[in-house]
Amino acid sequence: MPEIAYLGPPGTFTEQATRRLTADFEADLVPYEGVPVALAAVRSGEVLAAGVPVENSVEGSVPATLDALTVDDPLVAVAETMVPVQFDVLARPGLELSQVNTVASHPHALAQVRGWLGENLPKAEQHAVASTAAAAAAVANGEFDAAISAAVAREHYPSLVRLEHGIADVADAVTRFLLVRKPGALPEPTGADRTSICAVISDEVGTLADMLAELSLRGINLSRIESRPVKDRFGHYRFFLDFDGHVADTRIGEALAALKRRCSTVRFLGSYPKADRKPGYVRSAASEQAFDKSARWLEAVREGRLA
Numbered sequence: 051m052p053e054i055a056y057l058g059p060p061g062t063f064t065e066q067a068t069r070r071l072t073a074d075f076e077a078d079l080v081p082y083e084g085v086p087v088a089l090a091a092v093r094s095g096e097v098l099a100a101g102v103p104v105e106n107s108v109e110g111s112v113p114a115t116l117d118a119l120t121v122d123d124p125l126v127a128v129a130e131t132m133v134p135v136q137f138d139v140l141a142r143p144g145l146e147l148s149q150v151n152t153v154a155s156h157p158h159a160l161a162q163v164r165g166w167l168g169e170n171l172p173k174a175e176q177h178a179v180a181s182t183a184a185a186a187a188a189v190a191n192g193e194f195d196a197a198i199s200a201a202v203a204r205e206h207y208p209s210l211v212r213l214e215h216g217i218a219d220v221a222d223a224v225t226r227f228l229l230v231r232k233p234g235a236l237p238e239p240t241g242a243d244r245t246s247i248c249a250v251i252s253d254e255v256g257t258l259a260d261m262l263a264e265l266s267l268r269g270i271n272l273s274r275i276e277s278r279p280v281k282d283r284f285g286h287y288r289f290f291l292d293f294d295g296h297v298a299d300t301r302i303g304e305a306l307a308a309l310k311r312r313c314s315t316v317r318f319l320g321s322y323p324k325a326d327r328k329p330g331y332v333r334s335a336a337s338e339q340a341f342d343k344s345a346r347w348l349e350a351v352r353e354g355r356l357a
């Protein structure tokens with residue numbers, strides 16, 4: 051049975067997401083203590099794929115994931131899912147909220163309950179740990195007083211008691227997760243796909259605008275753009291772009307080829323079905339039929355059959 055890595059230990063949001071992402075096939079889920087090690091296990095062939103968090107509707111991208119996707123051998127996303135995130139406060143038995151002096155969680159979870167912590171535990175020390183379930187484990191071990199965790203974490207740490215339920219500052223927050231594997235056969239286009247890339251552009255006037263123009267000229271809808279520092283050269287950035295469409299679509303293929311000519315580096319991070327399965331709007335001049343028709347016309351002109 052294929053083994054699939056996820057950000058563990060058991061009881062994380064990523065475990066829930068990875069179960070969804072692998073619902074169509076039999077798989078053994080294996081917990082790893084960080085996103086970089088989970089992705090390294092995919093690269094080394096220790097596991098077939100990994101489920102990783104990529105962005106959240108409140109706190110934005112998960113930098114550890116973006117950075118780990120750009121180093122070492124390329125990996126590609128083959129599926130995405132969205133998981134609603136709500137948080138509980140878990141503590142050792144006998145402790146009341148007023149006695150909580152230390153609270154631990156994943157940095158994204160701490161950020162998403164910042165308001166609640168400010169009001170209810172303003173004096174508690176906050177500790178960032180590798181995941182929400184790692185925080186629950188640390189509380190069970192006596193390292194901290196309370197953990198901000200997913201409700202399911204209590205199934206794995208039954209000694210903990212729930213002091214509060216549903217404390218997220220934004221009630222409907224969702225996190226997007228990807229299933230990532232080594233490059234190979236791509237998922238078939240479905241008509242409701244997303245393509246992700248990472249590009250490094252030169253530090254010259256207009257290069258970002260030119261890159262975006264390659265997409266807009268072809269009627270491609272950009273759904274996310276963000277930058278991360280390249281790290282070894284101050285002031286240089288990597289741009290992460292998500293847009294509607296599949297690399298097999300002519301408009302996407304042509305745009306990617308244009309970006310490859312313009313950018314110093316382009317890393318293809320996958321074409322995969324969108325979680326909401328909603329086809330994006332494609333204007334008629336950017337449709338497959340329009341590209342086909344114009345390509346046939348051009349061929350005829352080049353062969354001297356048309357003018």
Ligand SMILES: O=C(O)C(=O)Cc1ccccc1
Nearest residue numbers: 062063064156158159181182
């Ligand atoms: O720590 C977890 O449970 C994770 O899966 C990472 C995370 C943290 C907060 C919101 C969404 C995902």
